[in-house]
Amino acid sequence: MMECRDDVLDLTRKLVGIQSIVKTEGEKAIAHYLYTLLSSFPYFTSNPEHVTIEQTINDELERYNVLAFVKGTKTASNRTVILMGHMDTVGVDDFNQLHEYAFLPDEWMAMLQHEDIPASVREQLQSGDWLFGRGALDMKSGLASHIYLLKYYAEHPEELAGNLVFVAECDEEDGSHGILSALKMLKRWQEEHRFDYVAAVNSDFVSPRSEEDANRYVYKGVGGKLLPSFLITGAETHVGDVFDGLDPNFIAAELTKQINYNPELCDEALGEITVPPVALKQADLKPTYTVQTALSAYVYYNFFIHSWSPKDVLEKLKEQAHMAFTNALDTFKERYRRFCDISHQPYKEIPWQPRVFLYEEMEQLLIETHGDAFIQHMDHFKQELLNDDTLDTRMFAARVVEEAWKWMADKSPAIFVFYSSLYSPRFELSGKTENEQILIDALEHAVKSVQPNYDHPIALRNFFPYISDASFMALSDDTAGIAAIEHNNPAWGTKHYVDYQDVRDIDVPVVNIGPYGMDGHKRLERVEMTYSFEIVPNMTNMVIQRVLHETSAK
CATH class of the missing domain: 3.40.630.10 (Zn peptidases)
Structure with missing residues (x-):
């Protein structure tokens, strides 16, 4: 010794x-x-x-x-x-x-x-x-x-x-x-x-x-450690007519209820299991006070992995998001019916359905719809956004998703799933x-x-x-696992980039x-x-x- x-x-x-x-x-x-x-x-x-x-x-x-x-x-x-x-x-x-x-x-x-x-x-x-x-x-x-x-x-x-x-x-x-x-x-x-x-x-x-x-x-x-993130868009309404719109905070709360501390999202390998995910941020994106409900909300979670790839995690969380969205709408309907009963107002069927997109799915849809105009706009937007020193990679990514959403023809409420930080x-x-x-x-x-x-x-x-x-x-992930990071991080190549080939080369x-x-x-x-x-x-x-x-x- x-x-x-x-x-x-x-x-x-x-x-x-x-x-x-x-x-x-x-x-x-x-x-x-x-x-x-x-x-x-x-x-x-x-x-x-x-x-x-x-x-x-x-x-x-x-x-x-x-x-x-x-x-x-x-x-x-x-x-x-x-x-x-x-x-x-x-x-x-x-x-x-x-x-x-x-x-x-x-x-x-x-x-x-x-x-x-x-x-x-x-x-x-x-x-x-x-x-x-x-x-x-x-x-x-x-x-x-x-x-x-x-x-x-x-x-x-x-x-x-x-x-x-x-x-x-x-x-x-x-x-x-x-x-x-x-x-x-x-x-x-x-x-x-x-x-x-x-x-x-x-x-x-x-x-x-x-x-x-x-x-x-x-x-x-x-x-491994990931930061899966969710931008949630709602249907804005005046607070005096709450059931005419859908508050994205309501969906975000249901999403956190679904994901936080959920043992189903613990990853086991070699007899050892990760701790479940937990929220590290949850907030709406209203810049100032108004009497309108928020247009969008943002949530991200710490997520540890042993055997799952980043691609596996996105697929699992897309499913969890769909479940949360469905539960939120079911609760909304039930409370709306009860309100109509006690206020003696007619009940109208709500127009919304659960919609969940991976970032790469939304981006591909918008490229197919708008072509080079969308690509060039987003490239310019991200370059301009780099000038904002107040944004970390997580908020930078959220702003990119928020901007891309503006190009969506269907503006009904949706959840967009992506990564916003280092893997x-x-x-x-x-x-x-x-x-x-x-x-x-x-x-x-x-x-x-x-x-x-x-x-x-x-x-x-x-x-x-x-x-x-x-x-x-060293890396245990295959090419598809790393590609899921590259294609689903809106900050990739501008605010954030990792050369994972360097890791493979050292190995x-x-x-x-x-x-x-x-x-x-x-x-x-x-x-x-x-x-x-x-x-x-x-x-x-x-x-x-x-x-x-x-x-x-x-």
Whole structure:
């Protein structure tokens, strides 16, 4: 076992001290700090071309990734392991007026001694084995573990039977511009140095799955994440004549009732199941107050997947939307009849039927109807919309759908289904290739080897359950699955674009060996030091050694 605790702890403290909140100047600051740090190692002083700081591409902000590699001399081999982790953190609004303490672990822990915190948290605070602070868990301790290993092999390349590549990426907490840009450099190094990428190790944080769960988890593969979105158009009416129109908020509410927390929309694979979808936004699109009902509403949901493709999800949600629309109209009719009965007014049959379109279905219909006039108008509209800095990709997509709807001949109420944000792909590590099986064997061996040195059980699971940049190291989706993203994201090619071919080109099996802690993204974010600063680096090192030994022996 490597004696690494003090070194990893010291580096974690330094990294936490840098306020690298996503989409702030701090992202640049931490990148330059890491580049300066790595460049100071004697190996990189002698081999300056082995470390680089690279600005992200296709990014509205100026920010950077830091990449480095060590070529081992133990055995002549092209086999290469990638160590990856993100430098950015979420914000600190949850700290309120104490936000400056978020980046000062010692001062913050001293202050917490006098605060009213849960008994279990106080016990951890007083144990001396937990470090508190923004980014301590997510994921600067994991990044510190990787840097420790990079430094070790930079000092001992004779112990490395292959190559080690290190990637510290920005923007994991928002749009993954960092890793998507880093793929370009990884491809260049692959060509220039003949690197054969055989495994990747991410070091994002892990947490208990329930209050009683004592396991520390290591993950094979990663779940996927989508943001299915729905623009709902209604029939506008004056509030004094409510039953003459159809409020899109009414349909949106039924849609959320249908989708939110629905176990039918949990995806199972390899004996593991995703959490159900939940709404992340629901609002109408009226710009100001009027006494008219809204013309349109917008809803989007978080959606995790293990085995379903983006195409599968669209098909399932189109069906769910149709059910919700039908239920909404049935409720509308029933309430309208009751109102007519109590107000002694005649009942009139409502003119609407459920209508649900995928975005690509609506677009194809409008192209067939209007031809080049529609295409040119929408191209111009999207280019003009890019000038509106207030719109994120999600609202940009909604505005595009709203504009396209204006070209529909039939303006009766409808639901349009599309994607409005980044797709983080799923990756299933099943052992289907030799490299996958070698990585699985190495991971299982590492867990078994370190377990006697640690009191709590270390358990293997198949899918990392949170959003992760590890999603962009390999693809389990086929061409049709990715095409569903391209054809059903209205922002595609203007406000949003991902070159998924880069992911296919890297195509390296990935695992997650990350620090253990609790309350990531929360005020009491904390990391357990024994596991995170001792066990994690040693497990990662054992995977590196075994993967490179096995492959170099082939």
